[in-house]
Amino acid sequence: MAKRILIDPVTRIEGHAKITIHLDDFGKVEEARFHVAEFRGFERMLQGRPLGEMPALTARICGICPVSHLIASAKAGDAILASQVPAAAAKLRRLMNLAQFVQSHALSFFHLSAPDLLLGFDSDPVTRNVFGLSALQPELARGGIRLRQFGQQIIEMLGGKKIHPAWCVPGGVRHALNTEQVTAIRQRLPESLATARLALDLFKTLAQKFAREAQSFGNFPSLFLAIVAADGGWEHYDGRLRIVDAERRVIHDQIDPARYAEFIAEAVQPSSYLKSPYLRSLGETQGLYRVGPLARLNACDHFGTPQADVELQIFRQLSPGAVNGAFYYHQARLIEILGALEKIELLLDDPDLQSTHLRANAGINQLHGIGCSEAPRGTLFHDYQVDANGLLQKVNLVIATGQNNLAMNRTVTQIAQEFITSTEIPEGVLNRVEAGIRAYDPCLSCSTHALGQMPLRIQLFDTAGNVLAERVRN
């Protein structure tokens, strides 16, 4: 008799989700699904609000990556004002977005995923956490904690607070850095770079121990979408869209992000509040694509900083084409921390960071504007339609985690097929299924614009939908 396994909630991710695994009549895994069970409806709530409020309101979608929404929203506002943002404001926005990459990636790697890698997927779940990590590698754990704090400190310097800073506005930013703040950031960079290096070198060593996981965690051919610079370099704030295939062949290049809807369509599934974007030209079943660190490194031609470029070349050696294994999201994430720190260092020399010309003032000049930037988890689109008074008429948010939804479903299916051999699911297998999701660092608050925390449950179902077995972890 066919069966279904349910993991609810999935742990050590941002938000609340569950996984169901469906077995066929012979007890083999037929399919697995990642369900996001929370709903918030931000796109509807924002209708009727004034454009100027949008960055601060949309930042409330998430406590982990508010900066990403702040920036994409402000850029949508820039488009509606049809204004040229002062160069200094654009550089300051870049600085905040890079700091966001550092703090968010540090959380994902050091707090949520490193325990699996250092303590092992089969280790005792009681110690498989940040405490276990601290006991085993105190220097790494402390460095990771300080790295996240460093990223947040930059955000706080610019925006006045670490979470939900109302600093980006349509047309620019509210204020710049002062000399003391520039010095304070500069002083923390050597330690932060050393931590990023330590973690990256450690990951490359540890990855060799997890060959089976690397082979089976979302390792399938797919498309990858990211912003790239005009010269094809890694980009996070401006730039245009590039889509590459599993061989790293460029399928579409230098697409204006304002044309995203020509290329990306959004499907919904009855089993989840998470939308499922796909490449329109290939349809829902063939158009699966991935975003985020893995996609950015697969899509770009170079990173643009010395240490990250060396690491990118090492990363390229993992595969002759694109690196398809979701397990390597971790390595890509660590390379991005390294590169983001290097880019912060370069930015600090720019006198514009202390400029007073930070905002272009304009009225409503367009009724439709699209803002696009790279969030730590992937490409983010804010699409606004306003009336002549600047009140929001329609809002569409295309979030990185949603864009990875189809890939996450395929990932849990692949892991389940590799590791589940009976209806008895050892804890280590349960953890591997979760870890496959964790590799994407999904942010469910963002992707469903939801509220809540996040426990884990696995259920086993037969073909008639009866629950045959269940495991819950809180």
Added chain:
Amino acid sequence: MATAPSIIVIGIGNPQRGDDGIGPLIVSHLHARHPALARCMIVRQLLPEMIPEVENAEVIVFVDAAVDCPIATIEWGQIKPDQRFSAVGHLLEPTQFLALLKLCSPQVPQAWCLRVGIEQCQPGSTISDTVAALVPDAVKQLSRFLLTIPQLVPHA
């Protein structure tokens, strides 16, 4: 000559979730009335990245809402590090925060927790009158306690 130990008072809670905001409210009143008694921090949640901000403290006093105390009562207690941890996310209880601090820092502060029994913490609601009425008493107890710390924790 002995100097005063460095003391941090941390109010934990979300003012937009009803009585959960009582910790921040008490600490903001304490800071307004007795700014020299301690360094005051207000946080919505305790997170690992706050550790660098407190790692030189000799004493930490947490002020938090409690659902397991009788409503509108104040409970005091010294707390110790406890690293029993939920696998779910990255939020920490005060005892877990101390445990992580112990693993990451050479100095572990002595810690106390003032807990206020709360009535409700619905999203979007404000602090209930019953619980808000405790603020003056809590500030008084807290300030008296902070004045006794140099005797409790003699500075080397």
